[in-house]
Amino acid sequence: MTGALIAGIAAGLLAAVLHFAFVQSYILLGEQYETGELVHFQTPADHATEDHAAADQHDHGSHEHGDEPSVLQRNALTVGFTVLLYVAYGMLLTAGFAIASQFGRKITATEGALWGLAGFVAFQMAPGMGLAPELPGSAAADLTARQIWWWSTVVATGGGLALLAYGRSILTVVAGIVLLALPHVIGAPLLDAYYGYAPTEVGAIFSSRVLGVGLAVWVVLGWLAGRQWDRGAAA
Amino acid sequence: MTTTTQTKTQSLLAPILGMAVIGLTVLLAVGHAQSATLHDAAHDMRHATGFPCH
Known part of the structure:
Protein backbone atom coordinates (compact mmCIF):
# COMPACT_ATOMS: atom_id res chain seq x y z
CA MET A 1 0.00 0.00 0.00
CA THR A 2 2.74 2.45 0.98
CA GLY A 3 4.74 1.35 -2.05
CA ALA A 4 1.79 2.10 -4.33
CA LEU A 5 1.38 5.54 -2.74
CA ILE A 6 5.07 6.42 -3.09
CA ALA A 7 5.21 5.22 -6.71
CA GLY A 8 1.91 6.96 -7.56
CA ILE A 9 2.91 10.29 -6.04
CA ALA A 10 6.34 10.28 -7.70
CA ALA A 11 4.89 9.29 -11.10
CA GLY A 12 2.08 11.83 -10.69
CA LEU A 13 4.54 14.64 -10.02
CA LEU A 14 6.57 13.60 -13.08
CA ALA A 15 3.33 13.57 -15.08
CA ALA A 16 2.54 17.09 -13.88
CA VAL A 17 5.97 18.39 -14.91
CA LEU A 18 5.66 16.79 -18.37
CA HIS A 19 2.07 18.08 -18.62
CA PHE A 20 3.12 21.68 -18.15
CA ALA A 21 6.18 21.24 -20.37
CA PHE A 22 4.39 19.64 -23.33
CA VAL A 23 0.59 19.53 -23.08
CA GLN A 24 -0.97 22.46 -21.20
CA SER A 25 -0.19 25.10 -23.85
CA TYR A 26 -2.24 23.12 -26.39
CA ILE A 27 -5.19 22.79 -24.00
CA LEU A 28 -5.19 26.58 -23.62
CA LEU A 29 -4.86 27.05 -27.38
CA GLY A 30 -7.74 24.61 -27.99
CA GLU A 31 -9.87 26.53 -25.50
CA GLN A 32 -9.29 29.75 -27.43
CA TYR A 33 -10.96 28.07 -30.41
CA GLU A 34 -13.64 26.54 -28.16
CA THR A 35 -14.60 29.95 -26.79
CA GLY A 36 -14.38 31.69 -30.16
CA GLU A 37 -11.46 33.88 -29.14
CA LEU A 38 -9.65 32.37 -32.10
CA VAL A 39 -11.39 31.17 -35.25
CA HIS A 40 -10.12 28.49 -37.59
CA PHE A 41 -9.79 29.60 -41.25
CA GLN A 42 -8.86 33.21 -40.83
CA THR A 43 -6.72 35.49 -42.96
CA PRO A 44 -2.99 34.69 -43.17
CA ALA A 45 -2.23 37.66 -40.94
CA ASP A 46 -4.56 36.32 -38.25
CA HIS A 47 -2.99 32.89 -38.58
CA ALA A 48 0.41 34.37 -37.81
CA THR A 49 -1.01 35.50 -34.47
CA GLU A 50 -2.39 32.01 -33.80
CA ASP A 51 1.02 30.44 -34.30
CA HIS A 52 2.36 32.30 -31.32
CA ALA A 53 -0.68 31.94 -29.13
CA ALA A 54 0.45 28.69 -27.53
CA ALA A 55 3.84 30.05 -26.59
CA ASP A 56 2.33 33.25 -25.20
CA GLN A 57 -0.17 31.34 -23.13
CA HIS A 58 2.48 29.07 -21.76
CA ASP A 59 4.95 31.76 -20.85
CA HIS A 60 2.75 34.51 -19.53
CA GLY A 61 -0.82 33.31 -19.28
CA SER A 62 -1.48 36.67 -20.93
CA HIS A 63 -4.95 35.83 -22.25
CA GLU A 64 -6.53 34.89 -18.93
CA HIS A 65 -9.55 36.90 -17.93
CA GLY A 66 -10.31 38.25 -14.51
CA ASP A 67 -13.56 36.33 -13.96
CA GLU A 68 -11.94 32.90 -14.44
CA PRO A 69 -10.25 30.98 -11.64
CA SER A 70 -6.64 32.07 -11.28
CA VAL A 71 -3.99 30.28 -13.32
CA LEU A 72 -2.32 29.23 -10.10
CA GLN A 73 -5.51 27.67 -8.72
CA ARG A 74 -6.29 25.93 -12.00
CA ASN A 75 -2.78 24.52 -12.33
CA ALA A 76 -2.62 23.48 -8.68
CA LEU A 77 -5.82 21.47 -9.21
CA THR A 78 -4.29 19.88 -12.30
CA VAL A 79 -1.21 18.84 -10.31
CA GLY A 80 -3.38 17.51 -7.47
CA PHE A 81 -5.69 15.48 -9.71
CA THR A 82 -2.78 14.18 -11.80
CA VAL A 83 -1.12 12.87 -8.64
CA LEU A 84 -4.42 11.34 -7.49
CA LEU A 85 -4.86 9.64 -10.85
CA TYR A 86 -1.43 8.04 -10.81
CA VAL A 87 -1.85 7.02 -7.16
CA ALA A 88 -5.02 5.20 -8.29
CA TYR A 89 -3.14 3.58 -11.18
CA GLY A 90 -0.30 2.68 -8.78
CA MET A 91 -2.78 0.96 -6.45
CA LEU A 92 -4.33 -1.02 -9.31
CA LEU A 93 -0.86 -2.06 -10.48
CA THR A 94 0.15 -3.12 -6.98
CA ALA A 95 -3.07 -5.08 -6.55
CA GLY A 96 -2.11 -6.80 -9.82
CA PHE A 97 1.37 -7.54 -8.43
CA ALA A 98 -0.23 -9.11 -5.36
CA ILE A 99 -2.44 -11.34 -7.49
CA ALA A 100 0.51 -12.34 -9.71
CA SER A 101 2.55 -13.15 -6.59
CA GLN A 102 -0.24 -15.44 -5.44
CA PHE A 103 0.38 -17.38 -8.63
CA GLY A 104 4.09 -17.57 -7.87
CA ARG A 105 5.34 -14.71 -10.08
CA LYS A 106 8.23 -12.67 -8.73
CA ILE A 107 7.69 -8.97 -9.38
CA THR A 108 10.85 -6.87 -9.75
CA ALA A 109 11.43 -3.33 -10.98
CA THR A 110 11.98 -4.64 -14.52
CA GLU A 111 8.81 -6.73 -14.45
CA GLY A 112 7.05 -3.67 -12.98
CA ALA A 113 8.17 -1.54 -15.94
CA LEU A 114 6.60 -4.13 -18.28
CA TRP A 115 3.38 -3.96 -16.25
CA GLY A 116 3.57 -0.18 -16.59
CA LEU A 117 3.86 -0.56 -20.36
CA ALA A 118 0.84 -2.86 -20.34
CA GLY A 119 -1.04 -0.35 -18.13
CA PHE A 120 -0.31 2.39 -20.66
CA VAL A 121 -1.63 0.22 -23.49
CA ALA A 122 -4.76 -0.74 -21.52
CA PHE A 123 -5.61 2.68 -20.07
CA GLN A 124 -4.39 5.08 -22.76
CA MET A 125 -3.20 3.59 -26.04
CA ALA A 126 -6.07 1.16 -26.74
CA PRO A 127 -8.88 3.55 -25.66
CA GLY A 128 -7.04 6.31 -27.58
CA MET A 129 -7.18 4.26 -30.80
CA GLY A 130 -10.96 4.65 -30.73
CA LEU A 131 -11.34 7.84 -28.76
CA ALA A 132 -8.33 10.06 -29.46
CA PRO A 133 -7.32 12.29 -26.54
CA GLU A 134 -9.76 15.19 -26.80
CA LEU A 135 -8.48 18.66 -27.40
CA PRO A 136 -10.86 21.33 -26.03
CA GLY A 137 -12.71 22.71 -29.05
CA SER A 138 -12.98 19.33 -30.77
CA ALA A 139 -16.28 17.49 -31.13
CA ALA A 140 -17.10 14.00 -29.83
CA LEU A 191 -19.83 11.26 -34.80
CA ASP A 192 -21.76 11.20 -38.07
CA ALA A 193 -20.31 14.59 -38.92
CA TYR A 194 -17.33 16.51 -37.59
CA TYR A 195 -17.82 20.05 -36.42
CA GLY A 196 -14.94 20.75 -34.01
CA TYR A 197 -13.73 24.34 -33.82
CA ALA A 198 -10.05 23.64 -33.25
CA PRO A 199 -7.61 23.04 -36.13
CA THR A 200 -6.76 19.41 -36.80
CA GLU A 201 -3.04 20.25 -36.57
CA VAL A 202 -3.45 21.33 -32.95
CA GLY A 203 -5.49 18.22 -32.12
CA ALA A 204 -2.90 15.96 -33.74
CA ILE A 205 0.10 17.28 -31.82
CA PHE A 206 -1.96 17.37 -28.62
CA SER A 207 -2.86 13.67 -29.00
CA SER A 208 0.72 12.68 -29.79
CA ARG A 209 2.03 14.50 -26.77
CA VAL A 210 -0.64 13.08 -24.44
CA LEU A 211 0.30 9.55 -25.52
CA GLY A 212 4.04 10.24 -25.33
CA VAL A 213 3.78 11.68 -21.82
CA GLY A 214 1.45 8.84 -20.79
CA LEU A 215 3.93 6.21 -21.99
CA ALA A 216 6.85 7.79 -20.13
CA VAL A 217 4.91 8.20 -16.89
CA TRP A 218 3.35 4.71 -16.96
CA VAL A 219 6.73 3.00 -17.44
CA VAL A 220 8.21 5.03 -14.57
CA LEU A 221 5.13 4.26 -12.43
CA GLY A 222 5.43 0.53 -13.12
CA TRP A 223 9.18 0.50 -12.51
CA LEU A 224 8.80 2.36 -9.21
CA ALA A 225 5.83 0.27 -8.04
CA GLY A 226 7.68 -2.95 -8.96
CA ARG A 227 10.77 -1.77 -7.10
CA GLN A 228 8.70 -0.90 -4.02
CA TRP A 229 6.91 -4.24 -4.20
CA ASP A 230 10.20 -6.14 -4.53
CA ARG A 231 11.65 -4.34 -1.53
CA GLY A 232 8.53 -4.91 0.55
CA ALA A 233 8.39 -8.57 -0.40
CA ALA A 234 12.08 -9.05 0.40
CA ALA A 235 11.80 -7.40 3.81
CA MET B 1 0.61 -27.18 5.83
CA THR B 2 -2.43 -26.90 3.61
CA THR B 3 -4.28 -25.02 6.34
CA THR B 4 -1.41 -22.54 6.71
CA THR B 5 -1.40 -21.82 2.97
CA GLN B 6 -5.14 -21.29 2.88
CA THR B 7 -5.02 -18.89 5.82
CA LYS B 8 -2.25 -16.91 4.15
CA THR B 9 -4.18 -16.71 0.90
CA GLN B 10 -7.34 -15.57 2.66
CA SER B 11 -5.53 -12.97 4.74
CA LEU B 12 -4.03 -11.49 1.56
CA LEU B 13 -7.33 -11.41 -0.28
CA ALA B 14 -8.75 -8.53 1.77
CA PRO B 15 -5.84 -6.08 1.23
CA ILE B 16 -5.67 -6.94 -2.49
CA LEU B 17 -9.40 -6.40 -2.89
CA GLY B 18 -9.30 -3.27 -0.73
CA MET B 19 -6.51 -1.71 -2.75
CA ALA B 20 -8.20 -2.53 -6.07
CA VAL B 21 -11.52 -1.07 -4.87
CA ILE B 22 -9.91 2.13 -3.58
CA GLY B 23 -7.90 2.46 -6.80
CA LEU B 24 -11.01 2.01 -8.96
CA THR B 25 -13.05 4.42 -6.84
CA VAL B 26 -10.41 7.15 -7.10
CA LEU B 27 -10.11 6.47 -10.86
CA LEU B 28 -13.88 6.83 -11.28
CA ALA B 29 -14.00 10.01 -9.20
CA VAL B 30 -11.08 11.85 -10.80
CA GLY B 31 -11.55 10.56 -14.33
CA HIS B 32 -15.23 9.95 -14.95
CA ALA B 33 -17.56 11.49 -12.35
CA GLN B 34 -19.74 14.12 -13.98
CA SER B 35 -20.33 16.39 -10.98
CA ALA B 36 -19.70 19.92 -12.27
CA THR B 37 -17.25 20.75 -9.48
CA LEU B 38 -15.19 17.60 -10.03
CA HIS B 39 -15.31 18.04 -13.78
CA ASP B 40 -14.07 21.63 -13.65
CA ALA B 41 -11.35 20.86 -11.12
CA ALA B 42 -10.07 17.79 -12.94
CA HIS B 43 -10.66 19.28 -16.41
CA ASP B 44 -7.11 19.75 -17.68
CA MET B 45 -5.94 16.41 -16.27
CA ARG B 46 -8.86 14.58 -17.92
CA HIS B 47 -8.07 16.07 -21.31
CA ALA B 48 -4.36 15.38 -20.87
CA THR B 49 -4.69 11.73 -19.89
CA GLY B 50 -7.17 10.60 -22.52
CA PHE B 51 -10.43 10.41 -20.54
CA PRO B 52 -13.69 11.15 -22.36
CA CYS B 53 -14.36 14.63 -20.95
CA HIS B 54 -17.44 16.57 -22.07
Missing part, protein backbone atom coordinates in the same frame (compact mmCIF):
# COMPACT_ATOMS: atom_id res chain seq x y z
CA ALA A 141 -20.01 11.58 -29.53
CA ASP A 142 -22.31 11.11 -26.51
CA LEU A 143 -20.33 11.16 -23.26
CA THR A 144 -21.95 8.14 -21.59
CA ALA A 145 -21.46 6.00 -24.68
CA ARG A 146 -17.82 7.03 -24.81
CA GLN A 147 -17.29 6.29 -21.14
CA ILE A 148 -18.83 2.81 -21.52
CA TRP A 149 -16.61 2.09 -24.52
CA TRP A 150 -13.58 3.46 -22.61
CA TRP A 151 -14.15 1.13 -19.64
CA SER A 152 -14.96 -1.88 -21.82
CA THR A 153 -11.79 -1.32 -23.81
CA VAL A 154 -9.66 -0.96 -20.66
CA VAL A 155 -11.05 -4.21 -19.22
CA ALA A 156 -10.79 -6.15 -22.50
CA THR A 157 -7.27 -4.88 -23.24
CA GLY A 158 -6.04 -5.48 -19.67
CA GLY A 159 -7.51 -9.00 -19.70
CA GLY A 160 -6.13 -9.71 -23.17
CA LEU A 161 -2.62 -8.59 -22.21
CA ALA A 162 -2.73 -10.65 -19.00
CA LEU A 163 -3.74 -13.75 -20.98
CA LEU A 164 -0.95 -13.15 -23.50
CA ALA A 165 1.65 -12.52 -20.79
CA TYR A 166 0.75 -15.26 -18.35
CA GLY A 167 -1.35 -17.75 -20.31
CA ARG A 168 0.28 -21.10 -21.00
CA SER A 169 -1.84 -22.61 -23.75
CA ILE A 170 -2.69 -21.77 -27.34
CA LEU A 171 -6.27 -21.20 -26.21
CA THR A 172 -5.29 -18.37 -23.85
CA VAL A 173 -3.21 -16.78 -26.63
CA VAL A 174 -6.18 -16.86 -29.00
CA ALA A 175 -8.52 -15.56 -26.30
CA GLY A 176 -6.03 -12.77 -25.51
CA ILE A 177 -5.82 -11.65 -29.13
CA VAL A 178 -9.62 -11.73 -29.47
CA LEU A 179 -9.99 -9.60 -26.33
CA LEU A 180 -7.42 -7.09 -27.62
CA ALA A 181 -9.10 -6.80 -31.01
CA LEU A 182 -12.75 -6.89 -29.91
CA PRO A 183 -13.24 -3.23 -28.82
CA HIS A 184 -11.79 -2.03 -32.13
CA VAL A 185 -13.84 -4.47 -34.19
CA ILE A 186 -16.98 -3.24 -32.40
CA GLY A 187 -15.72 0.33 -32.75
CA ALA A 188 -15.86 3.40 -30.53
CA PRO A 189 -18.87 5.74 -30.57
CA LEU A 190 -18.11 8.25 -33.32
Whole structure:
Protein backbone atom coordinates (compact mmCIF):
# COMPACT_ATOMS: atom_id res chain seq x y z
CA MET A 1 0.00 0.00 0.00
CA THR A 2 2.74 2.45 0.98
CA GLY A 3 4.74 1.35 -2.05
CA ALA A 4 1.79 2.10 -4.33
CA LEU A 5 1.38 5.54 -2.74
CA ILE A 6 5.07 6.42 -3.09
CA ALA A 7 5.21 5.22 -6.71
CA GLY A 8 1.91 6.96 -7.56
CA ILE A 9 2.91 10.29 -6.04
CA ALA A 10 6.34 10.28 -7.70
CA ALA A 11 4.89 9.29 -11.10
CA GLY A 12 2.08 11.83 -10.69
CA LEU A 13 4.54 14.64 -10.02
CA LEU A 14 6.57 13.60 -13.08
CA ALA A 15 3.33 13.57 -15.08
CA ALA A 16 2.54 17.09 -13.88
CA VAL A 17 5.97 18.39 -14.91
CA LEU A 18 5.66 16.79 -18.37
CA HIS A 19 2.07 18.08 -18.62
CA PHE A 20 3.12 21.68 -18.15
CA ALA A 21 6.18 21.24 -20.37
CA PHE A 22 4.39 19.64 -23.33
CA VAL A 23 0.59 19.53 -23.08
CA GLN A 24 -0.97 22.46 -21.20
CA SER A 25 -0.19 25.10 -23.85
CA TYR A 26 -2.24 23.12 -26.39
CA ILE A 27 -5.19 22.79 -24.00
CA LEU A 28 -5.19 26.58 -23.62
CA LEU A 29 -4.86 27.05 -27.38
CA GLY A 30 -7.74 24.61 -27.99
CA GLU A 31 -9.87 26.53 -25.50
CA GLN A 32 -9.29 29.75 -27.43
CA TYR A 33 -10.96 28.07 -30.41
CA GLU A 34 -13.64 26.54 -28.16
CA THR A 35 -14.60 29.95 -26.79
CA GLY A 36 -14.38 31.69 -30.16
CA GLU A 37 -11.46 33.88 -29.14
CA LEU A 38 -9.65 32.37 -32.10
CA VAL A 39 -11.39 31.17 -35.25
CA HIS A 40 -10.12 28.49 -37.59
CA PHE A 41 -9.79 29.60 -41.25
CA GLN A 42 -8.86 33.21 -40.83
CA THR A 43 -6.72 35.49 -42.96
CA PRO A 44 -2.99 34.69 -43.17
CA ALA A 45 -2.23 37.66 -40.94
CA ASP A 46 -4.56 36.32 -38.25
CA HIS A 47 -2.99 32.89 -38.58
CA ALA A 48 0.41 34.37 -37.81
CA THR A 49 -1.01 35.50 -34.47
CA GLU A 50 -2.39 32.01 -33.80
CA ASP A 51 1.02 30.44 -34.30
CA HIS A 52 2.36 32.30 -31.32
CA ALA A 53 -0.68 31.94 -29.13
CA ALA A 54 0.45 28.69 -27.53
CA ALA A 55 3.84 30.05 -26.59
CA ASP A 56 2.33 33.25 -25.20
CA GLN A 57 -0.17 31.34 -23.13
CA HIS A 58 2.48 29.07 -21.76
CA ASP A 59 4.95 31.76 -20.85
CA HIS A 60 2.75 34.51 -19.53
CA GLY A 61 -0.82 33.31 -19.28
CA SER A 62 -1.48 36.67 -20.93
CA HIS A 63 -4.95 35.83 -22.25
CA GLU A 64 -6.53 34.89 -18.93
CA HIS A 65 -9.55 36.90 -17.93
CA GLY A 66 -10.31 38.25 -14.51
CA ASP A 67 -13.56 36.33 -13.96
CA GLU A 68 -11.94 32.90 -14.44
CA PRO A 69 -10.25 30.98 -11.64
CA SER A 70 -6.64 32.07 -11.28
CA VAL A 71 -3.99 30.28 -13.32
CA LEU A 72 -2.32 29.23 -10.10
CA GLN A 73 -5.51 27.67 -8.72
CA ARG A 74 -6.29 25.93 -12.00
CA ASN A 75 -2.78 24.52 -12.33
CA ALA A 76 -2.62 23.48 -8.68
CA LEU A 77 -5.82 21.47 -9.21
CA THR A 78 -4.29 19.88 -12.30
CA VAL A 79 -1.21 18.84 -10.31
CA GLY A 80 -3.38 17.51 -7.47
CA PHE A 81 -5.69 15.48 -9.71
CA THR A 82 -2.78 14.18 -11.80
CA VAL A 83 -1.12 12.87 -8.64
CA LEU A 84 -4.42 11.34 -7.49
CA LEU A 85 -4.86 9.64 -10.85
CA TYR A 86 -1.43 8.04 -10.81
CA VAL A 87 -1.85 7.02 -7.16
CA ALA A 88 -5.02 5.20 -8.29
CA TYR A 89 -3.14 3.58 -11.18
CA GLY A 90 -0.30 2.68 -8.78
CA MET A 91 -2.78 0.96 -6.45
CA LEU A 92 -4.33 -1.02 -9.31
CA LEU A 93 -0.86 -2.06 -10.48
CA THR A 94 0.15 -3.12 -6.98
CA ALA A 95 -3.07 -5.08 -6.55
CA GLY A 96 -2.11 -6.80 -9.82
CA PHE A 97 1.37 -7.54 -8.43
CA ALA A 98 -0.23 -9.11 -5.36
CA ILE A 99 -2.44 -11.34 -7.49
CA ALA A 100 0.51 -12.34 -9.71
CA SER A 101 2.55 -13.15 -6.59
CA GLN A 102 -0.24 -15.44 -5.44
CA PHE A 103 0.38 -17.38 -8.63
CA GLY A 104 4.09 -17.57 -7.87
CA ARG A 105 5.34 -14.71 -10.08
CA LYS A 106 8.23 -12.67 -8.73
CA ILE A 107 7.69 -8.97 -9.38
CA THR A 108 10.85 -6.87 -9.75
CA ALA A 109 11.43 -3.33 -10.98
CA THR A 110 11.98 -4.64 -14.52
CA GLU A 111 8.81 -6.73 -14.45
CA GLY A 112 7.05 -3.67 -12.98
CA ALA A 113 8.17 -1.54 -15.94
CA LEU A 114 6.60 -4.13 -18.28
CA TRP A 115 3.38 -3.96 -16.25
CA GLY A 116 3.57 -0.18 -16.59
CA LEU A 117 3.86 -0.56 -20.36
CA ALA A 118 0.84 -2.86 -20.34
CA GLY A 119 -1.04 -0.35 -18.13
CA PHE A 120 -0.31 2.39 -20.66
CA VAL A 121 -1.63 0.22 -23.49
CA ALA A 122 -4.76 -0.74 -21.52
CA PHE A 123 -5.61 2.68 -20.07
CA GLN A 124 -4.39 5.08 -22.76
CA MET A 125 -3.20 3.59 -26.04
CA ALA A 126 -6.07 1.16 -26.74
CA PRO A 127 -8.88 3.55 -25.66
CA GLY A 128 -7.04 6.31 -27.58
CA MET A 129 -7.18 4.26 -30.80
CA GLY A 130 -10.96 4.65 -30.73
CA LEU A 131 -11.34 7.84 -28.76
CA ALA A 132 -8.33 10.06 -29.46
CA PRO A 133 -7.32 12.29 -26.54
CA GLU A 134 -9.76 15.19 -26.80
CA LEU A 135 -8.48 18.66 -27.40
CA PRO A 136 -10.86 21.33 -26.03
CA GLY A 137 -12.71 22.71 -29.05
CA SER A 138 -12.98 19.33 -30.77
CA ALA A 139 -16.28 17.49 -31.13
CA ALA A 140 -17.10 14.00 -29.83
CA ALA A 141 -20.01 11.58 -29.53
CA ASP A 142 -22.31 11.11 -26.51
CA LEU A 143 -20.33 11.16 -23.26
CA THR A 144 -21.95 8.14 -21.59
CA ALA A 145 -21.46 6.00 -24.68
CA ARG A 146 -17.82 7.03 -24.81
CA GLN A 147 -17.29 6.29 -21.14
CA ILE A 148 -18.83 2.81 -21.52
CA TRP A 149 -16.61 2.09 -24.52
CA TRP A 150 -13.58 3.46 -22.61
CA TRP A 151 -14.15 1.13 -19.64
CA SER A 152 -14.96 -1.88 -21.82
CA THR A 153 -11.79 -1.32 -23.81
CA VAL A 154 -9.66 -0.96 -20.66
CA VAL A 155 -11.05 -4.21 -19.22
CA ALA A 156 -10.79 -6.15 -22.50
CA THR A 157 -7.27 -4.88 -23.24
CA GLY A 158 -6.04 -5.48 -19.67
CA GLY A 159 -7.51 -9.00 -19.70
CA GLY A 160 -6.13 -9.71 -23.17
CA LEU A 161 -2.62 -8.59 -22.21
CA ALA A 162 -2.73 -10.65 -19.00
CA LEU A 163 -3.74 -13.75 -20.98
CA LEU A 164 -0.95 -13.15 -23.50
CA ALA A 165 1.65 -12.52 -20.79
CA TYR A 166 0.75 -15.26 -18.35
CA GLY A 167 -1.35 -17.75 -20.31
CA ARG A 168 0.28 -21.10 -21.00
CA SER A 169 -1.84 -22.61 -23.75
CA ILE A 170 -2.69 -21.77 -27.34
CA LEU A 171 -6.27 -21.20 -26.21
CA THR A 172 -5.29 -18.37 -23.85
CA VAL A 173 -3.21 -16.78 -26.63
CA VAL A 174 -6.18 -16.86 -29.00
CA ALA A 175 -8.52 -15.56 -26.30
CA GLY A 176 -6.03 -12.77 -25.51
CA ILE A 177 -5.82 -11.65 -29.13
CA VAL A 178 -9.62 -11.73 -29.47
CA LEU A 179 -9.99 -9.60 -26.33
CA LEU A 180 -7.42 -7.09 -27.62
CA ALA A 181 -9.10 -6.80 -31.01
CA LEU A 182 -12.75 -6.89 -29.91
CA PRO A 183 -13.24 -3.23 -28.82
CA HIS A 184 -11.79 -2.03 -32.13
CA VAL A 185 -13.84 -4.47 -34.19
CA ILE A 186 -16.98 -3.24 -32.40
CA GLY A 187 -15.72 0.33 -32.75
CA ALA A 188 -15.86 3.40 -30.53
CA PRO A 189 -18.87 5.74 -30.57
CA LEU A 190 -18.11 8.25 -33.32
CA LEU A 191 -19.83 11.26 -34.80
CA ASP A 192 -21.76 11.20 -38.07
CA ALA A 193 -20.31 14.59 -38.92
CA TYR A 194 -17.33 16.51 -37.59
CA TYR A 195 -17.82 20.05 -36.42
CA GLY A 196 -14.94 20.75 -34.01
CA TYR A 197 -13.73 24.34 -33.82
CA ALA A 198 -10.05 23.64 -33.25
CA PRO A 199 -7.61 23.04 -36.13
CA THR A 200 -6.76 19.41 -36.80
CA GLU A 201 -3.04 20.25 -36.57
CA VAL A 202 -3.45 21.33 -32.95
CA GLY A 203 -5.49 18.22 -32.12
CA ALA A 204 -2.90 15.96 -33.74
CA ILE A 205 0.10 17.28 -31.82
CA PHE A 206 -1.96 17.37 -28.62
CA SER A 207 -2.86 13.67 -29.00
CA SER A 208 0.72 12.68 -29.79
CA ARG A 209 2.03 14.50 -26.77
CA VAL A 210 -0.64 13.08 -24.44
CA LEU A 211 0.30 9.55 -25.52
CA GLY A 212 4.04 10.24 -25.33
CA VAL A 213 3.78 11.68 -21.82
CA GLY A 214 1.45 8.84 -20.79
CA LEU A 215 3.93 6.21 -21.99
CA ALA A 216 6.85 7.79 -20.13
CA VAL A 217 4.91 8.20 -16.89
CA TRP A 218 3.35 4.71 -16.96
CA VAL A 219 6.73 3.00 -17.44
CA VAL A 220 8.21 5.03 -14.57
CA LEU A 221 5.13 4.26 -12.43
CA GLY A 222 5.43 0.53 -13.12
CA TRP A 223 9.18 0.50 -12.51
CA LEU A 224 8.80 2.36 -9.21
CA ALA A 225 5.83 0.27 -8.04
CA GLY A 226 7.68 -2.95 -8.96
CA ARG A 227 10.77 -1.77 -7.10
CA GLN A 228 8.70 -0.90 -4.02
CA TRP A 229 6.91 -4.24 -4.20
CA ASP A 230 10.20 -6.14 -4.53
CA ARG A 231 11.65 -4.34 -1.53
CA GLY A 232 8.53 -4.91 0.55
CA ALA A 233 8.39 -8.57 -0.40
CA ALA A 234 12.08 -9.05 0.40
CA ALA A 235 11.80 -7.40 3.81
CA MET B 1 0.61 -27.18 5.83
CA THR B 2 -2.43 -26.90 3.61
CA THR B 3 -4.28 -25.02 6.34
CA THR B 4 -1.41 -22.54 6.71
CA THR B 5 -1.40 -21.82 2.97
CA GLN B 6 -5.14 -21.29 2.88
CA THR B 7 -5.02 -18.89 5.82
CA LYS B 8 -2.25 -16.91 4.15
CA THR B 9 -4.18 -16.71 0.90
CA GLN B 10 -7.34 -15.57 2.66
CA SER B 11 -5.53 -12.97 4.74
CA LEU B 12 -4.03 -11.49 1.56
CA LEU B 13 -7.33 -11.41 -0.28
CA ALA B 14 -8.75 -8.53 1.77
CA PRO B 15 -5.84 -6.08 1.23
CA ILE B 16 -5.67 -6.94 -2.49
CA LEU B 17 -9.40 -6.40 -2.89
CA GLY B 18 -9.30 -3.27 -0.73
CA MET B 19 -6.51 -1.71 -2.75
CA ALA B 20 -8.20 -2.53 -6.07
CA VAL B 21 -11.52 -1.07 -4.87
CA ILE B 22 -9.91 2.13 -3.58
CA GLY B 23 -7.90 2.46 -6.80
CA LEU B 24 -11.01 2.01 -8.96
CA THR B 25 -13.05 4.42 -6.84
CA VAL B 26 -10.41 7.15 -7.10
CA LEU B 27 -10.11 6.47 -10.86
CA LEU B 28 -13.88 6.83 -11.28
CA ALA B 29 -14.00 10.01 -9.20
CA VAL B 30 -11.08 11.85 -10.80
CA GLY B 31 -11.55 10.56 -14.33
CA HIS B 32 -15.23 9.95 -14.95
CA ALA B 33 -17.56 11.49 -12.35
CA GLN B 34 -19.74 14.12 -13.98
CA SER B 35 -20.33 16.39 -10.98
CA ALA B 36 -19.70 19.92 -12.27
CA THR B 37 -17.25 20.75 -9.48
CA LEU B 38 -15.19 17.60 -10.03
CA HIS B 39 -15.31 18.04 -13.78
CA ASP B 40 -14.07 21.63 -13.65
CA ALA B 41 -11.35 20.86 -11.12
CA ALA B 42 -10.07 17.79 -12.94
CA HIS B 43 -10.66 19.28 -16.41
CA ASP B 44 -7.11 19.75 -17.68
CA MET B 45 -5.94 16.41 -16.27
CA ARG B 46 -8.86 14.58 -17.92
CA HIS B 47 -8.07 16.07 -21.31
CA ALA B 48 -4.36 15.38 -20.87
CA THR B 49 -4.69 11.73 -19.89
CA GLY B 50 -7.17 10.60 -22.52
CA PHE B 51 -10.43 10.41 -20.54
CA PRO B 52 -13.69 11.15 -22.36
CA CYS B 53 -14.36 14.63 -20.95
CA HIS B 54 -17.44 16.57 -22.07
